[in-house]
Structures are given as C-alpha cells and as structure tokens.
Amino acid sequence: MKEKLTVIKVGGKIVEEPDTLNQLLDDFSSLSGYKVLVHGGGRSATRIASQLGIESQMVNGRRITDAETLKVVTMVYGGLVNKNIVAGLQAKGVNAVGLTGADMNVIRSVKRPVKDIDYGYVGDVEKVDGKALADLIHRQIVPVMAPLTHDGNGNLLNTNADTIAGETAKALAEYFDVTLVYCFEKKGVLRDENDDDSVIPVLTPDLFKQYVEEGIVQGGMIPKLENSFSALDAGVSQVVITLASAIHKDSGTIIRK
Amino acid sequence: MKEKLTVIKVGGKIVEEPDTLNQLLDDFSSLSGYKVLVHGGGRSATRIASQLGIESQMVNGRRITDAETLKVVTMVYGGLVNKNIVAGLQAKGVNAVGLTGADMNVIRSVKRPVKDIDYGYVGDVEKVDGKALADLIHRQIVPVMAPLTHDGNGNLLNTNADTIAGETAKALAEYFDVTLVYCFEKKGVLRDENDDDSVIPVLTPDLFKQYVEEGIVQGGMIPKLENSFSALDAGVSQVVITLASAIHKDSGTIIRK
Numbered sequence: 169m170k171e172k173l174t175v176i177k178v179g180g181k182i183v184e185e186p187d188t189l190n191q192l193l194d195d196f197s198s199l200s201g202y203k204v205l206v207h208g209g210g211r212s213a214t215r216i217a218s219q220l221g222i223e224s225q226m227v228n229g230r231r232i233t234d235a236e237t238l239k240v241v242t243m244v245y246g247g248l249v250n251k252n253i254v255a256g257l258q259a260k261g262v263n264a265v266g267l268t269g270a271d272m273n274v275i276r277s278v279k280r281p282v283k284d285i286d287y288g289y290v291g292d293v294e295k296v297d298g299k300a301l302a303d304l305i306h307r308q309i310v311p312v313m314a315p316l317t318h319d320g321n322g323n324l325l326n327t328n329a330d331t332i333a334g335e336t337a338k339a340l341a342e343y344f345d346v347t348l349v350y351c352f353e354k355k356g357v358l359r360d361e362n363d364d365d366s367v368i369p370v371l372t373p374d375l376f377k378q379y380v381e382e383g384i385v386q387g388g389m390i391p392k393l394e395n396s397f398s399a400l401d402a403g404v405s406q407v408v409i410t411l412a413s414a415i416h417k418d419s420g421t422i423i424r425k
Numbered sequence: 426m427k428e429k430l431t432v433i434k435v436g437g438k439i440v441e442e443p444d445t446l447n448q449l450l451d452d453f454s455s456l457s458g459y460k461v462l463v464h465g466g467g468r469s470a471t472r473i474a475s476q477l478g479i480e481s482q483m484v485n486g487r488r489i490t491d492a493e494t495l496k497v498v499t500m501v502y503g504g505l506v507n508k509n510i511v512a513g514l515q516a517k518g519v520n521a522v523g524l525t526g527a528d529m530n531v532i533r534s535v536k537r538p539v540k541d542i543d544y545g546y547v548g549d550v551e552k553v554d555g556k557a558l559a560d561l562i563h564r565q566i567v568p569v570m571a572p573l574t575h576d577g578n579g580n581l582l583n584t585n586a587d588t589i590a591g592e593t594a595k596a597l598a599e600y601f602d603v604t605l606v607y608c609f610e611k612k613g614v615l616r617d618e619n620d621d622d623s624v625i626p627v628l629t630p631d632l633f634k635q636y637v638e639e640g641i642v643q644g645g646m647i648p649k650l651e652n653s654f655s656a657l658d659a660g661v662s663q664v665v666i667t668l669a670s671a672i673h674k675d676s677g678t679i680i681r682k
Contacts, residue, residue: 316508322515
C-alpha cells in the first residue's frame with residue numbers, strides 16, 4: 169500500500185499576511201505524513217509591480233506577464249514569498265526546500281500559444297518530475313513550490329498555482345496515496361453562496377453533474393471542480409476544498425470518485 | 426581518494442549582465458566533475474531598492490540591511506538572480522537547484538551582534554550542512570547558492586557571498602577534494618596593480634607573508650587571502666583567484682599550503 173501524502177495549495181492572501189501565514193505554518197507543520205506546499209503570491213506581485221511602476225493587467229483572473237512582470241513574479245514568488253515560507257517552516261522543524269519548476273527540472277512547461285490573448289511569459293505545464301520530488305520527500309524533505317516553471321531553454325514562466333498543485337499531485341500519485349487540498353476563502357463548496365455553513369460535504373461525479381444541472385454549483389467553481397475530477401482520474405485519491413485554517417481538520421468539501 | 430569538487434563564487438557584476446552571465450553559464454556547465462555555484466547580486470539589489478525608493482547604505486563594502494532592504498535582497502538574490510541562473514543552467518544540461526541557507530537548512534547563521542555598526546539583518550555563518558549538500562551533489566544535482574542564510578527562528582539573513590563560498594567549501598572538504606575559485610575582476614592577485622598581466626601564479630603562506638611585508642599584497646586583498654588560507658587550514662585543497670571567464674582554464678593565482 170502506498171504511503172499517504174498531502175499536497176496543500178494556498179493562495180496569496182494567506183501567505184502574504186504575517187498572521188495568517190504564521191497560522192498556516194503552524195497548521196502545515198502539525199500535519200502528519202509526507203507533504204508538499206504550493207503557494208501563490210499574486211497580491212504581493214501586484215503591489216511590488218505597482219511600486220516599480222509596472223501596471224498589472226489581468227484577464228480572466230490570469231496575469232498578463234510581459235518581460236518586466238516576469239522579473240517581478242520571479243522575485244516575489246521565487247524569492248520573497250517562497251523563502252519566507254521556507255525559513256518559517258524550518259523554524260517549526262519542517263525541513264523545507266523552496267522550488268520553482270526550474271530547480272532540479274521539476275516542472276517543464278511550454279509558453280502558452282497566443283490565441284485570442286497573448287498572456288506573455290505564462291507556462292502551461294508539460295511534465296512534472298514526480299520521481300525527483302518523491303526522492304526528496306522520501307528523504308523527509310518538504311517541497312515548497314512557487315508558481316513558476318521553465319521551458320528548458322533558459323526561460324522561467326509564470327504558472328497558475330492551482331495548476332501546479334494539481335499536476336504535482338497527479339505526478340506524485342504514482343508514488344504516494346495523494347490527497348490534494350485546495351485552500352479556499354470559504355469553508356468548502358457551498359450549496360448556497362450566501363450561507364457560509366452550507367458546505368457540501370462530499371462531491372462525486374454524479375452529484376457534481378446533478379448540482380450543475382440544478383444550478384447549485386456554478387461559475388468559477390465549475391472549472392475548479394472539473395480540474396479536481398481530472399486529478400482523481402489521474403490517480404489522486406481525493407481532493408479537498410476547505411479553509412486554510414482547516415487543513416488539519418476533517419472539514420470542507422471532499423471530492424471523490 | 427576523495428572525488429574532485431569545485432566551488433565557484435561569482436560576483437554580481439557577472440551574473441547581472443546577460444552577456445557575461447551567458448558566458449559564465451557556458452563555462453560553468455563545461456566544467457567537469459562535481460560543482461557548486463555561489464553568486465552575489467548586489468548591483469541588482471541596489472538598483473531595485475532604488476526603484477522602490479529604498480536607499481542602499483554600504484559600510485566597508487557591506488550592505489546595511491534593514492527590514493525593507495532584507496525584502497529586496499530576498500527577492501533579488503533568492504528569486505531574480507538565483508532562479509535565472511538555475512533556469513539558464515538547466516538549458517545547458519546542468520541539473521541545478523537554487524538554494525538559500527534556509528532551504529534544507531543548509532546554512533544556519535546568527536544575526537551579527539551590534540558593535541560599532543548595526544548591520545541589521547546580516548548573518549554570520551554558524552554551520553553549513555555539508556552532508557545535505559554532499560547528498561544532493563552525489564545525486565548529480567548542482568547547488569546554486571544565493572547569499573542568504575537563516576537563523577532557525579524564521580528569519581532570513583543577508584550574508585556575504587564570499588563567506589558563503591568559503592564556508593561551503595570548508596564543509597564540503599569532508600566529502601570531496603575541494604577547489605574553491607573566487608572569480609575576480611582581475612586575472613588573479615597582481616604583483617603590480619597597474620599591470621593586469623603581473624599575476625602571481627602561486628601563493629603559499631610563506632610567500633604571502635613575504636609579499637605583505639614587501640607591500641606587494643595590500644588592502645582588500647589581505648583579508649581575501651587570509652580567508653583563503655583559513656579555507657586551506659579547514660581542509661580545502663586549493664583556492665584559485667581568477668577571472669570569471671577563466672574558470673575552466675589553468676590560470677589565475679593558485680593559493681596552496
């Protein structure tokens with residue numbers, strides 16, 4: 169039987185505020201078993217870009233990444249946010265290593281082809297080296313992954329953190345019994361978006377289909393859940409959508425086949 | 426007999442210009458045997474700090490690192506410079522991993538005590554985990570080290586890249602036959618500072634003493650060479666001071682016991 173591993177994805181909001189970051193580091197370090205942390209950092213990137221006189225352009229929630237913006241996200245995601253998390257985890261006894269996709273060639277991507285929109289230096293994940301990550305993890309090292317990949321030709325590429333978490337979870341499913349946890353600003357997938365306690369405890373493909381038809385699940389949650397089911401299809405055992413403050417609890421929405 | 430390993434230290438000037446960086450990546454990737462790259466990045470840090478409205482204060486060539494400056498060097502050294510080197514080396518077939526001292530807890534330091542000058546968030550190296558680095562290196566992974574360490578309490582600390590290179594070389598001397606190469610803006614230690622070709626080919630402790638007495642070696646070169654002899658005392662096989670463009674050649678000044 170494979171050993172358990174948890175991949176936790178946290179957004180920028182959590183890791184950019186000292187209080188919520190500290191809480192996250194406590195909760196993450198108290199998680200038992202093998203684990204991986206994937207983080208965002210968009211708010212800091214927007215703030216530092218603005219201080220440097222670079223305007224942040226977003227399309228459908230994705231950052232248009234020109235050459236100057238790529239420098240900013242490389243600094244913020246790969247440096248400021250990532251290294252502070254790593255130092256914070258070390259202080260709590262977690263032997264973390266901060267990685268972009270370029271480090272040890274763990275995530276190769278291709279620059280997104282220009283169709284309607286030119287996203288610039290944005291990467292679509294091509295290959296995650298699950299073996300390289302599993303080797304580290306088996307040596308009790310905890311990868312902390314920044315949302316940056318590389319194309320193998322010397323170029324870093326800005327890459328969505330949800331995607332990194334999903335693709336990493338899939339690649340590690342060959343070596344571990346993987347739970348993928350998406351930290352969310354709500355307690356889980358809600359039945360009623362105005363009622364924070366209306367969490368749907370379990371979603372299966374059939375229930376998902378039913379809730380979409382009934383209009384209970386809609387909008388941006390649909391692609392998020394579709395990605396979750398695609399992770400399950402690729403061997404991930406379960407996906408959980410929950411609050412960052414609840415990663416060590418049995419709560420949120422559990423997505424299972 | 427121990428296997429050979431080369432620790433190369435390059436300053437900011439080399440890694441911050443695309444042309445010299447590219448040459449360095451070519452030269453470094455063509456070096457045979459185990460290797461480690463340690464880089465600076467001070468010029469970029471000064472430039473980005475200035476763009477962010479933070480004034481860079483230097484005392485004896487060392488940066489006074491207040492909380493805001495620490496964020497800048499974390500971004501620039503740990504993110505921008507380090508990750509671009511890593512991506513560049515991957516493109517040349519070198520399986521690089523970018524590390525600060527916090528990553529895998531490879532370099533612990535203590536915040537420099539305030540005497541005459543408060544350097545702020547600057548770390549004096551306490552311990553390099555040679556075993557953790559040697560484990561990576563034996564797995565054909567090439568550490569690329571940024572001049573940042575951590576104190577084990579969650580704080581990153583700005584740390585001189587020459588010191589990181591020297592302490593790393595010492596720690597690795599237990600596992601490898603280590604050559605430490607300091608890249609320099611001159612061809613080596615010069616007999617006559619106005620004659621770029623007056624390189625002293627070999628320095629031993631006796632010759633060093635003689636040259637200091639004769640005034641041939643003076644100024645900032647004295648502590649650099651003292652550090653080199655201290656590395657030799659700690660088990661490093663030889664130290665070389667040479668041009669970045671000459672790291673794959675037998676040139677420069679070789680410092681031996």
